[in-house]
Amino acid sequence: MVSPLPQGPATTQAFTAYDDEISLTDLALTIWRRRRIVLAVIILALLAGAAFAFLRPRAYEYKATIEIGTQTLGKDAQQIVPLEGTDTVLSKLKDAYIPVAIAEALREDASLTHLKIDASVPKGATVITLSAKAPKALEPIYLGVMNAAAQRLIADHAPIVYAKKSDLRLIIERKRAEIDDLDRQIALLQTDSKRTETRLAETQGSIQRLQAQFASEGDAAKQATRSVSNEPAAMTPSVSE
Numbered sequence: 733m734v735s736p737l738p739q740g741p742a743t744t745q746a747f748t749a750y751d752d753e754i755s756l757t758d759l760a761l762t763i764w765r766r767r768r769i770v771l772a773v774i775i776l777a778l779l780a781g782a783a784f785a786f787l788r789p790r791a792y793e794y795k796a797t798i799e800i801g802t803q804t805l806g807k808d809a810q811q812i813v814p815l816e817g818t819d820t821v822l823s824k825l826k827d828a829y830i831p832v833a834i835a836e837a838l839r840e841d842a843s844l845t846h847l848k849i850d851a852s853v854p855k856g857a858t859v860i861t862l863s864a865k866a867p868k869a870l871e872p873i874y875l876g877v878m879n880a881a882a883q884r885l886i887a888d889h890a891p892i893v894y895a896k897k898s899d900l901r902l903i904i905e906r907k908r909a910e911i912d913d914l915d916r917q918i919a920l921l922q923t924d925s926k927r928t929e930t931r932l933a934e935t936q937g938s939i940q941r942l943q944a945q946f947a948s949e950g951d952a953a954k955q956a957t958r959s960v961s962n963e964p965a966a967m968t969p970s971v972s973e
Contacts, residue, residue, distance in 0.1 A: 797859050798821075798882050798885065800815060800821055800858065802815065803892070815889050818858060832884065833878075833881045844873065849874065849881070
């Protein structure tokens with residue numbers, strides 16, 4: 733009995749490659765023999781994909797932009813800053829406001845299981861964009877959810893806005909009080925000015941009257957002097973011999 737020869741690694745690799753080649757050849761022959769069936773399957777798959785794409789409702793993209801309010805800081809209100817940081821607002825929208833708004837919409841219509849809205853901050857922007865894709869028929873629902881999320885953000889910022897408005901009202905009232913005080917000072921100054929003008933006019937009138945009186949008395953004095961100087965000659969008695 734002849735024992736089989738031992739096979740080394742090279743011999744084993746040769747048999748493996750040969751088996752793979754035979755398998756690929758058999759597969760190719762099988763596909764070729766059944767090429768009509770394979771072609772029919774491919775055509776049916778393409779037709780099914782085309783029909784699905786044609787019959788599938790057309791999706792529209794809806795977007796809403798949320799601009800964060802600002803406030804002024806500093807003594808002279810020179811610095812303008814947002815009411816809240818963009819990252820903080822984005823986190824609130826994603827984790828709270830949008831999920832709550834979606835939950836409210838689901839309570840009204842349980843069929844809206846695929847309702848999804850994304851929130852993002854465009855690069856280099858200071859606004860937040862809400863976006864979603866949905867059929868045209870669902871446009872009011874998606875826009876309503878976006879608006880509900882935005883309204884929750886507005887309600888969250890309302891106390892900050894109210895406090896800022898209160899501060900501004902106090903500042904305006906103080907400024908108005910300052911203006912009223914200045915108006916009173918101006919009125920007093922105008923009254924004093926009128927009084928001063930009146931006194932000045934009276935003084936000028938008195939001076940003019942005194943000057944006229946002085947001039948009149950001077951003329952009278954001159955006339956009296958002339959009369960006195962003429963009296964000796966007129967009063968000299970005549971001497972009769």
